Amino acid sequence: xxxxxxxxxxxxxxxxxxxxxxxxxxxxxxxxxxxxxxxxxxxxxxxxxxxxxxxxxxxxxxxxxxxxxxxxxxxxxxxxxxxxxxxxxxxxxxxxxxxxxxxxxxxxxxxxxxxxxxxxxxxxxxxxxxxxxxxxxxxxxxxxxxxxxxxxxxxxxxxxxxxxxxxxxxxxxxxxxxxxxxxxxxxx
Amino acid sequence: xxxxxxxxxxxxxxxxxxxxxxxxxxxxxxxxxxxxxxxxxxxxxxxxxxxxxxxxxxxxxxxxxxxxxxxxxxxxxxxxxxxxxxxxxxxxxxxxxxxxxxxxxxxxxxxxxxxxxxxxxxxxxxxxxxxxxxxxxxxxxx
Amino acid sequence: xxxxxxxxxxxxxxxxxxxxxxxxxxxxxxxxxxxxxxxxxxxxxxxxxxxxxxxxxxxxxxxxxxxxxxxxxxxxxxxxxxxxxxxxxxxxxxxxxxxxxxxxxxxxxxxxxxxxxxxxxxxxxxxxxxxxxxxxxxxxxxxxxxxxxxxxxxxxxxxxxxxxxxxxxxxxxxxxxxxxxxxxxxxxxxxxxxxxxxxxxxxxxxxxxxxxxxxxxxxxxxxxxxxxxxxxxxxxxxxxxxxxxxxxxxxxxxxxxxxxxxxxxxxxxxxxxxxxxxxxxxxxxxxxxxxxxxxxxxxxxxxxxxxxxxxxxxxxxxxxxxxxxxxxxxxxxxxxxxxxxxxxxxxxxxxxxxxxxxxxxxxxxxxxxxxxxxxxxxxxxxxxxxxxxxxxxxxxxxxxxxxxx
Ligand SMILES: Nc1nc2c(ncn2[C@@H]2O[C@H](COP(=O)(O)OP(=O)(O)O)[C@@H](O)[C@H]2O)c(=O)[nH]1
Ligand SMILES: [Mg+2]
Numbered sequence: 098x099x100x101x102x103x104x105x106x107x108x109x110x111x112x113x114x115x116x117x118x119x120x121x122x123x124x125x126x127x128x129x130x131x132x133x134x135x136x137x138x139x140x141x142x143x144x145x146x147x148x149x150x151x152x153x154x155x156x157x158x159x160x161x162x163x164x165x166x167x168x169x170x171x172x173x174x175x176x177x178x179x180x181x182x183x184x185x186x187x188x189x190x191x192x193x194x195x196x197x198x199x200x201x202x203x204x205x206x207x208x209x210x211x212x213x214x215x216x217x218x219x220x221x222x223x224x225x226x227x228x229x230x231x232x233x234x235x236x237x238x239x240x241x242x243x244x245x246x247x248x249x250x251x252x253x254x255x256x257x258x259x260x261x262x263x264x265x266x267x268x269x270x271x272x273x274x275x276x277x278x279x280x281x282x283x284x285x
Numbered sequence: 286x287x288x289x290x291x292x293x294x295x296x297x298x299x300x301x302x303x304x305x306x307x308x309x310x311x312x313x314x315x316x317x318x319x320x321x322x323x324x325x326x327x328x329x330x331x332x333x334x335x336x337x338x339x340x341x342x343x344x345x346x347x348x349x350x351x352x353x354x355x356x357x358x359x360x361x362x363x364x365x366x367x368x369x370x371x372x373x374x375x376x377x378x379x380x381x382x383x384x385x386x387x388x389x390x391x392x393x394x395x396x397x398x399x400x401x402x403x404x405x406x407x408x409x410x411x412x413x414x415x416x417x418x419x420x421x422x423x424x425x426x427x
Numbered sequence: 428x429x430x431x432x433x434x435x436x437x438x439x440x441x442x443x444x445x446x447x448x449x450x451x452x453x454x455x456x457x458x459x460x461x462x463x464x465x466x467x468x469x470x471x472x473x474x475x476x477x478x479x480x481x482x483x484x485x486x487x488x489x490x491x492x493x494x495x496x497x498x499x500x501x502x503x504x505x506x507x508x509x510x511x512x513x514x515x516x517x518x519x520x521x522x523x524x525x526x527x528x529x530x531x532x533x534x535x536x537x538x539x540x541x542x543x544x545x546x547x548x549x550x551x552x553x554x555x556x557x558x559x560x561x562x563x564x565x566x567x568x569x570x571x572x573x574x575x576x577x578x579x580x581x582x583x584x585x586x587x588x589x590x591x592x593x594x595x596x597x598x599x600x601x602x603x604x605x606x607x608x609x610x611x612x613x614x615x616x617x618x619x620x621x622x623x624x625x626x627x628x629x630x631x632x633x634x635x636x637x638x639x640x641x642x643x644x645x646x647x648x649x650x651x652x653x654x655x656x657x658x659x660x661x662x663x664x665x666x667x668x669x670x671x672x673x674x675x676x677x678x679x680x681x682x683x684x685x686x687x688x689x690x691x692x693x694x695x696x697x698x699x700x701x702x703x704x705x706x707x708x709x710x711x712x713x714x715x716x717x718x719x720x721x722x723x724x725x726x727x728x729x730x731x732x733x734x735x736x737x738x739x740x741x742x743x744x745x746x747x748x749x750x751x752x753x754x755x756x757x758x759x760x761x762x763x764x765x766x767x768x769x770x771x772x773x774x775x776x777x778x779x780x781x782x783x784x785x786x787x788x789x790x791x792x793x794x795x796x797x798x799x800x801x802x803x804x805x806x807x808x809x810x811x812x813x814x815x816x817x818x819x820x821x822x823x824x825x826x827x828x829x830x831x832x
Contacts, residue, residue, distance in 0.1 A: 128356030130329035131391040146353035170349040235744035246765035248745035259749040273762035
């Protein structure tokens with residue numbers, strides 16, 4: 098059975114837990130604790146270890162969806178979960194205090210996953226805060242990770258269709274990039 | 286949720302009274318148990334309330350890890366439908382870590398003992414410390 | 428490839444009053460209806476031919492034909508083509524025929540293609556970024572297209588908000604741009620082979636050639652990157668309202684239901700000052716959605732006139748698929764052209780789609796301002812040989828089956 102571990106990262110309140118909930122076909126495993134840090138995100142609970150969901154594909158493929166806690170104090174979990182991951186869905190909530198900086202920081206932490214497979218960026222809660230516009234994100238990604246094509250979408254983590262579009266784009270990008278690399282290798 | 290309740294929830298690791306209680310409990314804890322190497326109270330979401338021993342950075346890190354552990358333990362117990370996780374023990378070569386929730390509170394005690402202690406004794410003193418903490422916080426609220 | 432549209436040349440109006448603009452547009456429009464006028468009136472100074480008042484300093488590019496408007500009391504300049512006030516349809520058409528002759532003799536001698544629209548300055552084109560919001564016109568009463576300083580960079584004028592009878596009151600219209608649109612239905616092209624992109628539900632319903640001109644007009648406005656608003660009328664109904672300043676539009680009905688094969692489709696556009704209130708209810712819908720819809724269906728699967736078949740293109744950023752009506756194959760296509768410079772044939776082979784689908788994709792992406800052109804013309808062509816798939820295909824195709832996409 099082939100495993101494909103996809104990580105969901107991003108700041109607290111970006112929608113990682115919700116996104117995995119929207120995508121998973123099993124009841125998700127959650128590790129929520131009472132949130133005492135209401136300034137960062139005004140919600141009742143926060144993920145402190147991981148979220149876990151699954152999509153089984155045929156008899157021999159399983160897509161494992163892991164959400165990491167958003168807060169930097171849990172970065173030991175980032176290291177643990179990064180190990181097996183081949184792809185990253187980076188969620189950034191547009192209503193964060195400085196969402197572009199969040200993008201920066203998480204790309205710095207998780208950017209290596211581009212080499213292990215691929216990354217897609219989802220800008221959530223743009224209905225709550227319409228700016229910054231998607232272009233700003235795309236621009237910043239080009240600056241931070243030049244020469245790589247990272248899909249960037251507006252997405253509502255509660256919307257299964259949109260999250261599937263993001264996931265499929267991630268996988269399409271991973272497969273095509275591999276195909277191109279393969280062809281270049283053969284050409285060389 | 287009223288303003289007051291949420292303010293109270295925010296405060297555990299920021300509330301000087303709770304922090305003082307926690308320090309008091311931890312002091313008593315190390316007095317009755319010589320094999321205690323290290324102990325910390327933390328909020329469920331991984332903020333350090335008070336610790337004995339350990340440097341500041343280490344304490345914060347343990348608080349985060351303990352909160353993850355606790356949540357994973359709870360998740361496993363919930364999944365197996367065996368009730369809430371009462372305590373978690375990590376037994377290693379030269380010691381062990383016990384952690385348990387302060388009853389009825391979003392707070393966890395994590396304690397590291399050296400191998401000299403029996404698990405039974407360590408468990409009972411840890412339980413005592415957690416329950417002392419609960420009593421003090423509740424009396425304050427009343 | 429041959430343009431499916433009758434318009435072969437674009438006509439730009441520069442420095443004219445709104446009444447002059449409206450008159451010229453109306454003449455061209457009625458001529459088009461009667462006899463198939465080959466001119467498309469655009470509000471752009473990068474057109475094949477330009478009409479500029481004789482008293483305005485202006486130097487046209489070498490590829491352009493300059494027509495002078497000689498107002499009452501002014502002297503015509505030597506050598507230039509000119510028309511005089513009061514404007515008459517006969518004189519305008521006669522002059523346009525001369526301009527056409529000049530253009531076609533040039534294109535014979537210099538290989539200049541007709542229907543010139545510049546493709547440049549991508550950086551100035553803000554790409555879409557709006558979140559989906561249900562469409563529909565709301566209150567207040569539309570001041571649309573009326574508050575702008577239209578055609579000309581310098582002039583402003585008050586115009587009545589009444590805009591429901593554009594044909595009967597041409598002089599009251601601030602339209603600087605009319606796409607004269609009346610066409611016999613072209614023979615339907617062969618059905619696309621391979622995977623169908625853009626599952627918009629209108630794939631079977633061919634877009635009429637009128638939409639080609641709408642696409643050209645939109646492209647030209649975006650390229651101009653001046654603050655503009657526009658209105659697309661279908662069968663004389665105010666259907667889609669666009670505010671380029673906000674990269675937003677409102678549509679009276681969902682795009683999928685907008686008549687694809689109508690022949691009376693017109694676009695009117697005007698410049699507006701940046702501070703004027705928006706003509707759409709913000710946030711409106713993302714202009715990319717409209718461009719994707721029109722761009723992928725116009726031109727009957729042939730390349731947009733501004734694209735060069737010999738060029739290769741690459742995505743600057745991914746299309747925001749979550750707000751576009753997309754098919755799964757679109758994601759593979761984006762992944763391919765996102766990672767290397769490709770022409771239509773290469774894109775087709777990389778993404779496993781038909782060449783026609785690849786061309787439609789390129790048309791849409793370029794209208795959306797998502798493409799960059801390969802500058803290194805000597806770069807080796809990219810060939811794709813998909814690796815022999817394991818049984819059942821890759822994860823993508825399995826997941827696609829699984830999710831029922
Ligand atoms: N309005 C709005 N809410 C969203 C959107 N995406 C996610 N949310 C909500 O934002 C919150 C995100 O919380 P959560 O999933 O716990 O974020 P996490 O910290 O990243 O795991 C949830 O209440 C979601 O329902 C969005 O696009 N719009
Ligand atoms: Mg979470």
